[in-house]
Amino acid sequence: MVALQRKAYSRFEFWKQHKSKQALLVTGARQVGKTFLIREFMKANYSNVVEINLADDAAARRSFAAAEDADDLMLRISVAASTRLVPRETAIFFDEIQECLSVMRHIKQLVDKGDYDFILSGSLLGVKLEGVDTLPGGYLTQVEMFPLDFEEFCWANGLPQKAWEKARESCLAHVPVVDFIHEQLMKLFHRYLLVGGMPDAVNAFLKSGTIDQVRVVQSEIIRVYKRDIAQYAPKTHRLVIQNIYDLVPSELTGTSKRFKFSSIENVKRFNQVTDEFLWLINADVAIATYNATEPKHPLLISKNDNRFKLFYSDVGLLTSTFIKRASIDLLDGGTSMNIGGVYENAVAQELNSHGFATYYCANKRLGELDFVTERANGDVLVFEVKSGSSYRTHASLTRALNDPGNGISQAFVLAETNVEVYGDVTYLPIYAVAMFHIDD
Template sequence: MLRRKIESRLEAWRAAPKRTALLVTGARQTGKTYIIRHFAHEHYEHVAEINFIENPELTAVFSNSHDVRNLLMRLELAVDVPLVPGKTLVFFDEVQQCKELVTAIKFLVDDGRFDYALSGSLLGVELEDIRSVPVGYLSELEMYPLDFEEFCWSQGVGREVFDVLRDCFAQKTEVDSFIHDRFMKLYAKYLVIGGMPAAVDSFSANGSVMDVRMIQENIKREYRRDIGQYARKEDRLHICSIYDLVPSELNNPNKRFTFSKIDQGLRFKAVASDFDWLVAAGVTIAAYNVDAPCVPLEMSKDRNLFKLFYNDVGLLTGSFLRRTALDVLEGNQDVNYGSIYENVVAQELSAHGFDLYYYNSKKMGELDFLIQDRDDNVLPIEVKSGKAYKRHRAMDNVLDQPDYHLDAGVVFRPCNISVDGKVTYLPIYMVGLLENA
């Protein structure tokens, strides 16, 4: 079984004095169903599961009743396990097919006899209004592909080794060279395999990169099918085009998405909702340009200028030629790692609670990322894959600008830790040590 960090949050949900229904969101194939099932069978004597795609006839059964006695009667008839008060978790899966149940969950929670977990795909799209309906009755947890630390666990690396990394990170001291080299090799694997549980499981079992690539292509096919099923008919072609263009757009020098690539002469206003659909579905990550690298970043973002990334770096490298993917796996330095590194940084920062921004100015230069923590500190980030990692004009310019009040910057690169003035140079595998949750 793959160990996931979300398990501790599930434990906290169950231990909370005021019980709510649990809603696990996230993109398809990130492991939502598996983790809920595993958690349920570990902590409950009885688990009743209803999948609204496997049992479409139950959608109508649970769609037209908000009366708790009626709902419980229907539930009892729909499952084949005993419903024992205080010892049963009821798991509703693929709830995007039965939106009415989500809005009615408060009646079941108020009844208090059983615990409830809900999950599904495309919840950010199909159920975008539910968070305002059952206020106080839903605890939402978002699930992501495995981050690098979780991937390392799957490869037999113990948690105590990451404790060593965290100490080096906190004290800004070099990582032991043997440990550093080991993590760079693991990171090369992560760049190719990514964090989708099926891909990681397959690689852990047989070490076949070709099997992983087949899994990754199947996941992307599922995403395209979701677009065909859930997006508005008039938007589907543009959404598919945007999704398929992500790898080539990231290889552009400025990595900013070009609307004309979707359709000649197309303007952002015509496709704004299509980009939003992909981000809300969890299959892409957006980083928005800001007017200035200072708080609050959200207030100065420009929705017309953004970079778009895949939600999993493995899906990105899976779209490259096989030889390129093998070169990445082997750590070949002739590979252009620019888009790969930026995608993995976007993926890790997003999974660790950060909204993503970047800054581009003719006068100051371009910063790859800007993040803002809960204490309203802004951190400029550069991502370097080559030897000229100390060349960062934009970073130097914004740190020297007193109006921005920036005390420090970070450069992620494939080398060990070092510090030069306000700039800390961190190995690329330490991105996930930045936390905002």
């Protein structure tokens, strides 16, 4: 596996440089590259490393669970470690921490002593790390990892950083991107729709340059997710959870793209399946974009928990469920198939990984706005996503902007185009969603 450049790495470095008495907790769904990146980080920053996988090492798991206090746990770690513990020089890495949450209870005391650096990694599949929430504040620095975002995908494919920076500068200044950079980014974005950001899938693409091996990897990741549903989800919910996960692609190719609960066998209302949806969302394998009835800050006030669009956490996993022939349309930005849901999945994924909470706005007065979100300063941003050539037609967005009672700060249409500005609407290339960050 190639050491892909990941943004999370700089956050690991920041933790090491600025921590006082804190452990590093790395979370995220399976297969997003947590363990690999932590190993690369430890290799570069520590002369001595201890790694204990709590899913694979049953003996260590039983031993740690029996620890009476922090000193007892430290003794048990020293016994389980395959290398000698050297104070001030050793990183102790607990992988799959959700398999032995009792370790979390002693982290405060262990980091207080300051003898070793502790790194923990956990996937949220089937087990929400509720123990984290009960720890006193200040003893954990949490970094959530996602699939590669589009910028990281561009790095992997050799796009010069200066080209990315030039494009971002143009998009944020609302001026056209230089043609040759724009064309390269559009080409890469269409490939990103097929490959997605799962590291193994990206590496398969970089190695082969074809889609076949990529789809093999993606199919295996989906099988892993389904095995986790079968193993970790509550027994009474497993079949429904898997049914919901399998329905996502067909729901996104529908007209409204909103998940219809009636699509689930014997289900008519959301309260019948609330726990099942939350399991997928908390496991980080699905992203929910909830309905907000008004495009006003704070959006949370008008949030409707019972209506939402459900996306896969990785757009490549979504497109891997389609027949391979559909890849022709995705590669060329064609419109002979309904690819609007694919574009929306990519947008939801990008905004989610950049810290935005995503909503869609739907009411009888306005119609529907694809994505409504807000920056850290409260500015409300609207993104309409257009996969076809008629991207300047957007009746709902026009009505929303013409209503002075709405609180929209900026309105964007993401489409197969370069940057254009007409009135209050800025038209951006679809890849430009990757250039928005919540703190900008």
